[in-house]
Amino acid sequence: MYTTELKDKNQAPQSAAVVEDPARLEAFEARVAADDFIEPKDWMPEAYRKTLVRQISQHAHSEIVGMLPEGNWITRAPNLRRKAILLAKVQDEGGHGLYLYAAAETLGTSREEMIDALHSGRAKYSTIFNYPTLTWADIGAIGWLVDGAAIMNQVPLQRTSYGPYARAMVRICKEESFHQRQGYEIMTALAAGTDAQKRMAQDALNRWWWPSIMMFGPPDENSPNTAQSIRWRIKRETNDELRQKFIDVTVPQAEAIGLTVPDPDLTWNEARGSYDYGAIDWDEFYAVVRGEGPVAKERMQARVKAWEEGAWVREAAAAHAAKHQAREAAE
Amino acid sequence: MTKNWPLWEVFIRAKNGLSHRHAGSVHAADAKMALEAARDTYTRRMEGVSLWVVPSAAIVASDPGDAAELFEPAADKVYRHPTFYVIPEGVKNI
Amino acid sequence: MTKLVGVKENLLFDYACRLGDDSLILGQRLSEWCGHAPMLEVDLSLANVGLDLIGQATHFLALAGEAEGKGRDADALAFRRDVLDFRNCLLVEQPNGDFAQTIARQFLFSNWQELLFRELGTSTNLAIAAIAQKAVKEVAYHARLANEWMVRLGDGTAESHARLASGLDWMWRFSDELFEVDAAIEPLIASGVACDIRKLRPEWDGIVARVLRDATLDLPKPRRATVGGRSGHHSEHLGHLLTEMQFLQRAYPDAKW
Numbered sequence: 001m002y003t004t005e006l007k008d009k010n011q012a013p014q015s016a017a018v019v020e021d022p023a024r025l026e027a028f029e030a031r032v033a034a035d036d037f038i039e040p041k042d043w044m045p046e047a048y049r050k051t052l053v054r055q056i057s058q059h060a061h062s063e064i065v066g067m068l069p070e071g072n073w074i075t076r077a078p079n080l081r082r083k084a085i086l087l088a089k090v091q092d093e094g095g096h097g098l099y100l101y102a103a104a105e106t107l108g109t110s111r112e113e114m115i116d117a118l119h120s121g122r123a124k125y126s127t128i129f130n131y132p133t134l135t136w137a138d139i140g141a142i143g144w145l146v147d148g149a150a151i152m153n154q155v156p157l158q159r160t161s162y163g164p165y166a167r168a169m170v171r172i173c174k175e176e177s178f179h180q181r182q183g184y185e186i187m188t189a190l191a192a193g194t195d196a197q198k199r200m201a202q203d204a205l206n207r208w209w210w211p212s213i214m215m216f217g218p219p220d221e222n223s224p225n226t227a228q229s230i231r232w233r234i235k236r237e238t239n240d241e242l243r244q245k246f247i248d249v250t251v252p253q254a255e256a257i258g259l260t261v262p263d264p265d266l267t268w269n270e271a272r273g274s275y276d277y278g279a280i281d282w283d284e285f286y287a288v289v290r291g292e293g294p295v296a297k298e299r300m301q302a303r304v305k306a307w308e309e310g311a312w313v314r315e316a317a318a319a320h321a322a323k324h325q326a327r328e329a330a331e
Numbered sequence: 332m333t334k335n336w337p338l339w340e341v342f343i344r345a346k347n348g349l350s351h352r353h354a355g356s357v358h359a360a361d362a363k364m365a366l367e368a369a370r371d372t373y374t375r376r377m378e379g380v381s382l383w384v385v386p387s388a389a390i391v392a393s394d395p396g397d398a399a400e401l402f403e404p405a406a407d408k409v410y411r412h413p414t415f416y417v418i419p420e421g422v423k424n425i
Numbered sequence: 426m427t428k429l430v431g432v433k434e435n436l437l438f439d440y441a442c443r444l445g446d447d448s449l450i451l452g453q454r455l456s457e458w459c460g461h462a463p464m465l466e467v468d469l470s471l472a473n474v475g476l477d478l479i480g481q482a483t484h485f486l487a488l489a490g491e492a493e494g495k496g497r498d499a500d501a502l503a504f505r506r507d508v509l510d511f512r513n514c515l516l517v518e519q520p521n522g523d524f525a526q527t528i529a530r531q532f533l534f535s536n537w538q539e540l541l542f543r544e545l546g547t548s549t550n551l552a553i554a555a556i557a558q559k560a561v562k563e564v565a566y567h568a569r570l571a572n573e574w575m576v577r578l579g580d581g582t583a584e585s586h587a588r589l590a591s592g593l594d595w596m597w598r599f600s601d602e603l604f605e606v607d608a609a610i611e612p613l614i615a616s617g618v619a620c621d622i623r624k625l626r627p628e629w630d631g632i633v634a635r636v637l638r639d640a641t642l643d644l645p646k647p648r649r650a651t652v653g654g655r656s657g658h659h660s661e662h663l664g665h666l667l668t669e670m671q672f673l674q675r676a677y678p679d680a681k682w
Contacts, residue, residue: 042395067460067468074456078673078682079500080449080483084476087456091472095372098465102356105338111358112335136673136682171355175376186682194680302461310463312588313524315334316581317360323580324361336464357466363573368466371473 018046032233037163040106048232049107051225052162054123055234056104057114061125063097065118065299069133070142078136085182086139092179096172103164119304127285128215130293137190137197137204143183145205145212145250151180152246153216156236184253191257205254206262213277214285216243222282247275338387339365341372343379351383359384437492437550439512439609440619442502443655444545444553445485446513449503450663451534452478453670454521463524470570474531477563484556504674508664509657516599518654518663525585526592528574533596535567536632537603537625544620553618572636579640590642601650604629609655 024043031038038044070090077083101111117123128146133139154176157169190201217239220226229235237245247266254261265278288296336358342351354373359365365384374382393401409415418425455475462468486499497505516534521527542564545557578585604626606614613619637644653659673682 039395041392064460064465071460074459075453075669076672078504078680080479080486080503081500082682083456084479084483087459087472087476087479090459091375091469091476094460094465094468094472095375098357098372098469099355101465102338105356110335168355189682193682194677196677197680306461306463310467310524311334312582312584313463313467313578314336314360316585317364317577318334318336319585320577320581321361358464359466360577364466364577367470367570367573371470372466375473 020045029231032161032231035159035161035233037166038161039163047228048234051229051232051234052165053104053107053109053114055229056100056107056162056165057109057117058124058126060097060100060104060114061118061123062129063093063100065125065129065303066146067093067097068299068302069129069131069295070139072133073136073139076136077139082186089143089179089182092175095175096168099168099171100165103162103168106164115307119300119307121291121300124289126215127288127293128211129299130288130296131207131211132295132298134207135200135204137187137200138208140183140186140190140201141204141208143179143181144187144253145183145208146215147176147179147183148250149212149215149242149246151176152242159233159236161233184257187259188257191259201257202259205259209262210280210284211288213243213247214280214282214288216240216246218282218285219280244274247277251275336360336364339369339384340387340390341365341369342383342385343369343373344381345379347380351381354378356387357384435493436609436613437618438489440613441485441489441492441553442510442512443514444556445482445489445499445502446511447517447534447538448478448485449482450511450513450666451517451530452476452482453666454517454519454530455527457521458527467524471527474567474570477560477567481556481560481563484560488552488556500674504671508659508667511654511657511659511663511667513654513659513663514599514602515651515654515660516596516603518660518666519596519599520662522592522595523588525578525588526595528571528578529589529592529596531567531571532575532593532636533600533603533633535564535571536636537600537629539564539568540625540629541620541622544625548620549617572632575636575640575642579637579642586641589640593642593645597645598648598651602652602654605652605655607655 025045028038028043028045028048038048067090070086070093074083074086074090077086101114104114105111114123118125128149133142151173154169154173158166158173160166160169187201187204190197193201217223220238220240223239226235226238230238251261251266263278265276267276268274269276287293293299337360338356339359340356341354343354344351354369357365357368357372359368362384366382369382369384373379452475455471455478458471459468459475462471482503483499486502490497490499490502514534516530519526519530521530539561542557542561545553546561548554548557575589578589580586604622606621606623610619614621634644651660673680
């Protein structure tokens with residue numbers, strides 16, 4: 001669903017532990033600068049590999065953890081159509097996690113290692129999924145805002161320099177095209193509904209707006225690795241550029257269905273051709289990155305529980321396959 | 332015996348007449364499961380009419396370091412392409 | 426919708442509800458797994474099965490609503506009936522339990538549903554026939570998935586074998602109900618709308634015996650059947666499932682979603 005580079009504020013920018021061969025490094029940089037794709041078996045600097053594994057796995061974790069807040073409402077969806085759509089949508093997020101884990105695996109890190117990093121708290125995932133889904137309107141808000149923000153970020157990643165990541169993103173973008181629309185459709189229905197539904201819709205927008213625009217990550221001046229990531233085509237636009245783009249397209253969508261964006265400082269800036277927006281509470285953002293989001297504990301508990309309770313199933317299937325192979329070999 | 336399920340590469344034939352094309356990977360304990368995981372992951376939007384799954388470990392790949400010796404020698408064999416040849420003006424069906 | 430001479434509308438309504446409720450309730454149960462399965466690939470498979478079932482439920486309940494002729498659509502039937510009016514079998518409403526229990530339920534049900542839909546493909550009610558012809562392909566896949574998982578878990582580790590045996594033991598008492606024929610169905614069988622499910626029992630028994638043998642599991646001993654779902658007398662579990670599923674429609678009766 002979404003990724004940006006997430007690190008604790010005080011964490012030092014990554015320094016390459018290995019000294020790379022300057023000639024190979026230069027050739028690599030030249031290929032990337034020429035928008036050539038890097039493929040799994042190609043030589044790549046260690047820092048590039050590490051940054052990619054971190055970014056792709058973070059992205060994959062976000063998809064998987066992102067199944068939980070929306071999954072919370074599948075069994076309570078208000079009608080059969082919404083139920084099927086939501087189940088298909090959350091399933092898609094699972095599929096996207098799967099594509100991304102597979103892309104990261106081509107860099108030599110197994111899915112189990114990545115999952116272990118998530119469960120032990122070493123790996124991050126998008127801050128947005130540490131907020132609770134309280135009403136049905138939250139499902140609309142997530143589709144509209146969170147998937148909307150995701151699209152902003154993911155579309156340029158289809159041209160990212162690492163081939164398997166770019167290909168995963170192409171598939172993901174194609175599949176996600178319905179996600180934002182279904183969310184907006186939910187919001188539209190609520191905003192045109194009963195007073196109780198309108199209240200639900202506005203309340204959801206109030207709660208999800210700020211976390212959604214925080215999803216793009218810290219402001220550019222506090223995003224130390226952005227320049228390198230852009231040079232490596234791992235990132236194609238800066239956090240602030242993407243955030244501005246998102247705000248500019250989303251505000252009119254809110255207005256179109258009669259909802260109010262909860263930012264008193266939001267004003268159209270004629271000269272810039274963009275909206276000026278109010279100050280973002282970055283303390284909240286960094287707290288959530290540190291794992292202090294309102295439902296961070298619940299999210300991790302659910303993931304760890306599913307993984308641990310599934311251990312005997314994974315072992316059984318592996319044991320059965322081994323027995324089966326042994327029997328075939330004996331025949 | 333490892334308890335981690337191995338990785339399989341998934342190839343999809345989009346429609347008859349086309350060859351199978353690499354779509355992605357899945358983890359599965361056995362071949363049947365790999366086929367079903369491929370079906371449930373990669374053909375949810377009518378992407379295909381036929382599937383192959385191959386254990387990733389079974390794929391033998393060329394080394395990018397050998398790319399120059401493997402592929403560059405083909406570059407100057409222009410005579411393998413029909414446009415290399417000069418045909419007199421007006422001659423047809425050749 | 427095709428109207429059949431001699432078939433009372435309320436019988437057709439009742440039968441379509443049985444078919445639709447089976448799919449609806451099992452689809453609801455499977456959707457509980459979403460995001461919590463033992464492996465990502467399995468999560469996707471279970472969701473696909475759930476989506477098929479919810480689709481079937483939508484068609485059958487729409488048909489039921491038309492047959493009833495009182496203006497209730499599929500959603501009204503799914504979200505505004507109480508326990509006594511649900512017509513699903515007891516098997517599908519059983520809790521997911523662990524993955525083995527879920528697979529045992531799916532195994533007994535999907536193999537049954539595949540045979541049922543195969544027969545209903547030639548129902549004299551063309552609407553039922555059309556739904557069944559489409560759905561039988563979906564269900565054949567569900568049965569295949571479930572059968573393979575039965576063998577993996579049964580013939581996997583000692584733990585998986587024990588878990589599956591216990592899951593099967595939980596579900597087995599509800600299998601006779603699948604083959605029950607009551608007064609509400611007899612006329613529909615006579616007119617070729619419904620199929621005489623009793624005749625499919627030997628075939629189903631054969632499939633079950635074969636899969637259990639491959640799974641190195643013993644066939645559960647015959648026991649007194651637990652029945653009641655087709656007449657609205659359900660297990661305690663259904664009320665809780667409906668409480669959750671119907672919450673929004675109950676809390677906001679005037680709302681459109």
